[in-house]
Amino acid sequence: MEKIILVDGNSIANRAFYALPMLSNSQGMHTNAVYGFTMMLLRIIEEEKPTHFMVAFDAGKITFRHQDFKEYKGGRMKTPPELSEQFPMMKELLQAFRIFQYELEGYEADDIIGTISRLAEEREMEVLIVTGDKDMLQLASDRTTILLTRKGITEVDRFDPAAVEEKYGLQPKQIIDLKGLMGDPSDNIPGVPGVGEKTALKLLHEYASVENVLKHADGIKGKLGENIRSHSDSAQMSKELATIFREVEVPIEGQWDRLEYGGFDARSVKEMFRKLEFKSLLEKMDLSEESRQETEQEQIAAQIVTSGGLPDFIGMLPSVEAMHIEVAGENPHASEIIGYAFLAEGKAYYMSQATMELPEAGKVREWLADETIEKRMYDMHKAAVALAWKQQALRGVVFDVMLAAYLLDPTESSLSLHGLADKFRLPPISEDERIFGKGAKFRVPKEDQLSAHLCRKAAAIRRLSGVLQQELENSGMHRLFYDLELPLSAVLAEMELTGVLVDTEDLKSYGKELEGILEGLMADIHDLAGMEFNINSPKQLGEILFDKLGLPVIKKTKTGYSTDAEVLEKLAPYHEIVDKILHYRQIAKLLSTYVEGLLKEIRPETHKVHTYFRQTVAATGRLSSQFPNLQNIPIRMEEGRKIRKVFVPSEPGWYILAADYSQIELRVLAHISQDDKLIEAFQHNKDIHTKTAMDVFGVSEDQVDANLRRQAKAVNFGIVYGISDYGLSQNLNITRKEAGRFIEQYLNVFMGVRKFMEDIVQRARRDGYVTTLLQRRRYLPEINSSNYNLRSFAERTAMNSPIQGSAADIIKLAMVQLHSRLQREKLKSRMLLQVHDELVLEVPEDELERMKKLVPEVMEGALKLDVPLKADVSYGLNWYEAK
DNA sequence: GGCGTCACG
DNA sequence: ACGTACGTGACGCCA
Numbered sequence: 001m002e003k004i005i006l007v008d009g010n011s012i013a014n015r016a017f018y019a020l021p022m023l024s025n026s027q028g029m030h031t032n033a034v035y036g037f038t039m040m041l042l043r044i045i046e047e048e049k050p051t052h053f054m055v056a057f058d059a060g061k062i063t064f065r066h067q068d069f070k071e072y073k074g075g076r077m078k079t080p081p082e083l084s085e086q087f088p089m090m091k092e093l094l095q096a097f098r099i100f101q102y103e104l105e106g107y108e109a110d111d112i113i114g115t116i117s118r119l120a121e122e123r124e125m126e127v128l129i130v131t132g133d134k135d136m137l138q139l140a141s142d143r144t145t146i147l148l149t150r151k152g153i154t155e156v157d158r159f160d161p162a163a164v165e166e167k168y169g170l171q172p173k174q175i176i177d178l179k180g181l182m183g184d185p186s187d188n189i190p191g192v193p194g195v196g197e198k199t200a201l202k203l204l205h206e207y208a209s210v211e212n213v214l215k216h217a218d219g220i221k222g223k224l225g226e227n228i229r230s231h232s233d234s235a236q237m238s239k240e241l242a243t244i245f246r247e248v249e250v251p252i253e254g255q256w257d258r259l260e261y262g263g264f265d266a267r268s269v270k271e272m273f274r275k276l277e278f279k280s281l282l283e284k285m286d287l288s289e290e291s292r293q294e295t296e297q298e299q300i301a302a303q304i305v306t307s308g309g310l311p312d313f314i315g316m317l318p319s320v321e322a323m324h325i326e327v328a329g330e331n332p333h334a335s336e337i338i339g340y341a342f343l344a345e346g347k348a349y350y351m352s353q354a355t356m357e358l359p360e361a362g363k364v365r366e367w368l369a370d371e372t373i374e375k376r377m378y379d380m381h382k383a384a385v386a387l388a389w390k391q392q393a394l395r396g397v398v399f400d401v402m403l404a405a406y407l408l409d410p411t412e413s414s415l416s417l418h419g420l421a422d423k424f425r426l427p428p429i430s431e432d433e434r435i436f437g438k439g440a441k442f443r444v445p446k447e448d449q450l451s452a453h454l455c456r457k458a459a460a461i462r463r464l465s466g467v468l469q470q471e472l473e474n475s476g477m478h479r480l481f482y483d484l485e486l487p488l489s490a491v492l493a494e495m496e497l498t499g500v501l502v503d504t505e506d507l508k509s510y511g512k513e514l515e516g517i518l519e520g521l522m523a524d525i526h527d528l529a530g531m532e533f534n535i536n537s538p539k540q541l542g543e544i545l546f547d548k549l550g551l552p553v554i555k556k557t558k559t560g561y562s563t564d565a566e567v568l569e570k571l572a573p574y575h576e577i578v579d580k581i582l583h584y585r586q587i588a589k590l591l592s593t594y595v596e597g598l599l600k601e602i603r604p605e606t607h608k609v610h611t612y613f614r615q616t617v618a619a620t621g622r623l624s625s626q627f628p629n630l631q632n633i634p635i636r637m638e639e640g641r642k643i644r645k646v647f648v649p650s651e652p653g654w655y656i657l658a659a660d661y662s663q664i665e666l667r668v669l670a671h672i673s674q675d676d677k678l679i680e681a682f683q684h685n686k687d688i689h690t691k692t693a694m695d696v697f698g699v700s701e702d703q704v705d706a707n708l709r710r711q712a713k714a715v716n717f718g719i720v721y722g723i724s725d726y727g728l729s730q731n732l733n734i735t736r737k738e739a740g741r742f743i744e745q746y747l748n749v750f751m752g753v754r755k756f757m758e759d760i761v762q763r764a765r766r767d768g769y770v771t772t773l774l775q776r777r778r779y780l781p782e783i784n785s786s787n788y789n790l791r792s793f794a795e796r797t798a799m800n801s802p803i804q805g806s807a808a809d810i811i812k813l814a815m816v817q818l819h820s821r822l823q824r825e826k827l828k829s830r831m832l833l834q835v836h837d838e839l840v841l842e843v844p845e846d847e848l849e850r851m852k853k854l855v856p857e858v859m860e861g862a863l864k865l866d867v868p869l870k871a872d873v874s875y876g877l878n879w880y881e882a883k
Numbered sequence: 884g885g886c887g888t889c890a891c892g
Numbered sequence: 893a894c895g896t897a898c899g900t901g902a903c904g905c906c907a
Contacts, residue, residue, distance in 0.1 A: 540905095565889075589902095590890095593901095620898080622892085631890095721898040722897075727898095792896065
């Protein structure tokens with residue numbers, strides 16, 4: 001039989017809030033009501049196994065009851081903010097639980113539940129109502145049971161009509177008569193003065209209803225009779241107020257399937273638990289998932305290919321449908337290959353790296369390297385890099401599950417096969433962490449366990465290939481995937497493997513120089529402070545600056561005083577120690593991150609660093625760079641910029657050549673927004689910040705000094721980031737009001753930009769996502785949030801992502817095109833790095849002139865926009881000189 | 884492992 | 893009244 005759970009959301013939240021101690025997470029969000037609410041949900045789901053589920057909330061402060069009795073709920077205490085701030089989280093949690101929630105303006109949760117329960121009874125469903133409100137007992141019937149919370153939150157008393165009878169000696173229907181007589185101070189329902197529960201029950205046992213009590217009021221003696229006679233109206237009205245309205249117009253017919261409960265989305269629920277920091281619940285979920293996986297995990301007969309089995313296996317190669325290459329660890333430039341799995345004609349094969357290296361496996365290695373043989377796999381970029389270090393090529397990859405999943409949702413937190421199998425409801429796959437352990441505990445398991453795990457992955461890859469390919473087509477990202485991202489994977493792998501030569505000796509000697517400066521600064525600082533302390537510890541530094549030296553506190557962090565550069569700059573006039581600290585910080589950063597950090601990443605054999613570009617992490621479609629990060633090498637300050645001198649060409653007589661897009665994001669904005677003035681400015685190759693200054697501040701070109709231009713530049717940045725007056729005011733150190741005027745003025749001049757900003761937010765609200773020029777998507781689920789902060793953030797992201805993302809599209813296009821030009825024209829020049837709007841290459845002397853033309857030409861022609869793209873090129877004997 | 888800080892576009 | 897500029901990765905500190 002169908003079984004529906006109806007939860008009175010407000011009532012349960014209230015109960016939980018007052019029953020549990022004040023929990024809060026590290027963000028300072030109160031979470032006790034959400035926690036109690038969650039415990040209740042989990043318990044109900046587990047114990048009742050409902051087929052349908054709904055949570056109803058009160059909506060609006062004014063209900064129909066107020067029309068008759070405006071003091072209704074008048075004396076009630078206002079909901080404390082610590083509770084009301086928890087409602088959005090509860091609603092988000094319910095979404096993760098995939099539980100239908102309902103609220104209707106002008107009605108309380110009771111009325112919705114009363115109505116749905118009536119309709120459910122008519123459908124012959126079993127109804128369970130969960131609430132902390134005794135009034136709901138009036139709904140108990142043959143089909144409907146009320147679960148009333150006891151003291152705690154997970155403890156409930158079950159009330160069917162018999163239980164109501166036993167407790168009160170009343171029929172469920174008489175509960176409203178009870179309340180009519182005794183009233184309810186918490187809802188400001190008056191009832192009859194002097195009548196409490198005891199008296200009301202006595203009266204009802206004799207007369208059965210309020211009406212009958214009133215009819216016989218003359219026969220009731222004493223003060224009680226007097227009160228009843230003089231408050232008959234009040235009794236009648238109180239009964240009406242307590243009556244749950246069961247005829248709310250809920251558009252439920254034909255929609256029962258929306259109330260169906262089919263289990264929760266484990267990933268989203270876990271995500272919520274993480275956010276709320278429900279650690280114990282998180283662990284509980286992991287445990288139950290593990291046991292589920294163990295029982296449900298697909299039984300795969302993994303055939304282990306040994307040297308004897310190689311001939312047969314080689315015979316199978318033409319029918320391989322999917323494969324997986326397991327690479328240990330995060331950095332493929334420094335990783336072993338753990339093993340290979342192949343899926344062919346429904347059978348799964350596992351091969352170890354040792355077997356792969358056998359002479360008899362030559363055909364398998366040729367197969368991997370054969371461009372014309374199609375392969376479907378997961379994270380081919382990483383595998384290609386790891387294989388290349390073993391002198392093994394990987395070619396012919398026509399589908400990459402990880403890359404596809406990233407495009408489908410670039411903010412997806414888990415692109416692991418475990419996560420994807422879960423998301424797309426395929427047979428479960430264990431998390432790698434469970435099989436291999438993590439960190440120091442990493443170990444390769446026995447071959448039977450390993451082979452089974454890798455073969456399950458191969459099976460998942462095969463299934464996901466089909467699903468994801470279809471999804472890419474449905475969402476219009478087919479071309480983006482096949483023509484851009486997939487070819488780019490191979491280009492990136494090649495760039496990383498080429499690596500960048502570092503002049504180690506130079507770097508070391510610069511390190512020595514910095515160490516000297518740092519020691520001097522440290523001594524000075526300790527002197528000025530009058531004691532030794534760890535300058536690297538923000539905590540200790542804060543104590544020195546604010547407690548010992550008594551400097552004014554400008555800003556606080558969650559954990560204490562803020563001591564960041566912005567604060568220190570404001571403190572500089574108060575004490576000479578501050579500038580020393582700023583300088584110390586700068587040098588310490590250079591030394592730890594850019595000298596010592598970089599030295600650790602240099603391969604001793606080649607003196608090169610091999611970064612790993614990650615293609616599937618940035619939400620906007622940008623690349624990121626790791627081990628080491630070569631996208632954040634200093635340039636703004638001269639002392640740091642010198643680091644760039646150690647990045648040199650890998651062959652004598654070669655040059656470093658760098659080309660960067662000029663104002664690509666604003667050009668993209670001009671194109672997308674079709675703003676006349678912006679387009680015109682770029683078509684005439686105007687200095688865009690000067691132009692902005694003229695228009696925003698209403699001055700002529702020769703009146704634009706460095707300061708005005710700087711302010712205009714900040715406005716342009718703000719526009720690209722999804723402007724807010726507050727953000728701009730912070731950046732420019734001006735008042736919010738002034739910042740607001742700048743923005744308003746900008747948007748009045750660049751009207752197309754204003755329209756774009758409005759439209760894109762609208763679009764995000766309508767579609768739930770925004771797109772780039774090449775149809776790359778970013779979902780913004782929080783765009784409709786009732787939480788101002790979340791919603792505003794989503795709105796700024798809606799404005800920024802298409803701009804930043806389209807710029808990323810363009811430079812990626814340029815990279816793929818440049819790569820094929822270099823190949824086709826048999827040039828020796830090599831791409832080394834991409835830094836978001838810049839490409840860095842190493843080029844031989846005899847190609848220098850050609851490349852100075854070719855690189856900007858390809859970059860400028862990568863995609864045709866309604867404004868020209870512009871790339872500036874420079875070169876030198878090292879990266880520093882290529883400026 | 885989270886936080887504060889700071890390097891880049 | 894609220895409290896944000898957009899996107900990253902690496903380091904040292906500290907519980």
